[in-house]
Amino acid sequence: MKIVIIGGSFGGISCAIEARKIYPESEIVLIEKKAHIGFIPSGMLLYLEGKIPSLQDAFFCSKKQLEQLDIQVALQETMLKLDPKNHFVQTDQRRIAYDRLILAAGSAQESEILLPMNEAALTYKDYGAAKQFIQELDQAETITIVGAGQAGMEAANTLTALGKQVQLVESMTYPLFKYFDQSFLAPFLDELAQIKNLQLYLAEPTIAIESTETGFRVETANRTLLSALALTTVNVRPRPHPAFQQLRLHSDHTIWTDAYLETSEKGIFAVGDLIQIYSPITRDTAYMPLVNNAVRSGIAAAHNLQEKKEPFRGGLRTVGTHLFGWYLASTGMTESDRFFYEQEITVKKFTAKASLVDDTPIHGKLIIAKTSGQVLGAQLLSKYNLLEKINLLAFAIEKESTLSELAQKDFFFHPHFTDVFELSNAIALGSAANEI
Numbered sequence: 138m139k140i141v142i143i144g145g146s147f148g149g150i151s152c153a154i155e156a157r158k159i160y161p162e163s164e165i166v167l168i169e170k171k172a173h174i175g176f177i178p179s180g181m182l183l184y185l186e187g188k189i190p191s192l193q194d195a196f197f198c199s200k201k202q203l204e205q206l207d208i209q210v211a212l213q214e215t216m217l218k219l220d221p222k223n224h225f226v227q228t229d230q231r232r233i234a235y236d237r238l239i240l241a242a243g244s245a246q247e248s249e250i251l252l253p254m255n256e257a258a259l260t261y262k263d264y265g266a267a268k269q270f271i272q273e274l275d276q277a278e279t280i281t282i283v284g285a286g287q288a289g290m291e292a293a294n295t296l297t298a299l300g301k302q303v304q305l306v307e308s309m310t311y312p313l314f315k316y317f318d319q320s321f322l323a324p325f326l327d328e329l330a331q332i333k334n335l336q337l338y339l340a341e342p343t344i345a346i347e348s349t350e351t352g353f354r355v356e357t358a359n360r361t362l363l364s365a366l367a368l369t370t371v372n373v374r375p376r377p378h379p380a381f382q383q384l385r386l387h388s389d390h391t392i393w394t395d396a397y398l399e400t401s402e403k404g405i406f407a408v409g410d411l412i413q414i415y416s417p418i419t420r421d422t423a424y425m426p427l428v429n430n431a432v433r434s435g436i437a438a439a440h441n442l443q444e445k446k447e448p449f450r451g452g453l454r455t456v457g458t459h460l461f462g463w464y465l466a467s468t469g470m471t472e473s474d475r476f477f478y479e480q481e482i483t484v485k486k487f488t489a490k491a492s493l494v495d496d497t498p499i500h501g502k503l504i505i506a507k508t509s510g511q512v513l514g515a516q517l518l519s520k521y522n523l524l525e526k527i528n529l530l531a532f533a534i535e536k537e538s539t540l541s542e543l544a545q546k547d548f549f550f551h552p553h554f555t556d557v558f559e560l561s562n563a564i565a566l567g568s569a570a571n572e573i
Contacts (some may be wrong), residue, residue: 148409149241
């Protein structure tokens with residue numbers, strides 16, 4: 138079997154590595170249009186924070202590592218045409234036949250307000266753009282960041298720590314709105330407002346971004362912001378390609394797949410940021426461009442190339458981060474998402490301490506189906522590192538656990554590491570439900 142993978146994204150690389158384990162005799166070819174594969178999207182921030190010695194270290198995988206697994210890697214090669222009927226792909230360098238094709242071109246930070254000539258200076262998702270941004274950063278005193286999602290907030294966290302004046306623009310009324318409810322973030326937002334070199338411009342849609350002789354001009358609905366650098370962390374979109382028009386697409390231009398990640402054309406699979414992800418909560422699909430979803434979908438697709446036997450379980454939009462001294466984590470639906478859920482929901486909130494010997498407060502919130510008690514979502518906030526706790530809560534949601542089951546789950550006790558109740562047990566036993 139000859140397996141061809143288009144795109145050296147997280148999904149594409151994960152699929153290639155897993156396919157090699159499952160099909161040791163198969164020929165595997167990975168084609169990537171850029172000069173590098175495996176760049177970590179937040180690699181620039183890791184370098185600026187001193188977590189890695191150079192930007193060259195911001196790669197989770199290399200061409201050499203894949204070739205050592207007997208995976209052929211072609212860089213700076215672009216797919217031009219796809220022929221599903223005759224099972225071949227035409228690139229700018231050759232025509233290549235396949236038995237199974239995996240589309241893993243990933244996503245791009247694209248916006249209608251940006252000029253293509255400015256794109257490299259305005260984003261940092263790939264190596265070249267990150268390198269250019271770093272080169273210009275030393276001379277920049279003021280930086281405008283468009284978008285206060287996870288990527289924008291992480292960039293603001295790093296750049297303010299470097300002493301830069303940061304202007305953060307967000308069209309919604311508060312940051313991280315996809316993952317957290319505004320009232321839950323109150324302690325975090327209160328401290329955010331006190332950071333002297335961070336200026337928040339909330340509920341201000343960005344209208345245009347233009348380069349000037351001295352930097353950039355960002356036009357919002359309410360004002361004009363000038364800065365030496367501008368950084369966009371707008372929502373990523375599927376990386377489009379004319380060849381994909383032969384496939385069944387969703388209205389948002391993601392590629393339709395069945396439960397086994399095969400597209401409408403037999404033998405062609407799609408993974409990662411090109412597809413919608415099934416949500417076990419809503420029983421529907423939605424666009425969730427997260428690394429964890431890309432990796433898991435790539436692995437799942439590899440298992441179904443020869444025979445459809447393992448449906449992809451989907452995802453819950455699980456995230457975790459560390460911002461301005463706070464640890465934040467979320468999984469599943471938020472209270473604001475209740476309009477997308479058919480049944481009534483209720484909410485449980487809880488504040489605990491990190492352990493018997495550590496009084497650092499931990500704030501928790503569960504979203505629950507009112508009738509069944511099934512856990513649908515969780516949010517955590519603390520200055521104590523609780524990020525690993527969200528994985529257990531995500532697993533509980535996947536298993537359709539109820540509040541009472543979560544309250545009675547087993548846990549270890551040690552006064553140095555836990556309170557009398559483990560955190561997820563404590564949340565489940567928390568304050569009386571606030572009915573919506």
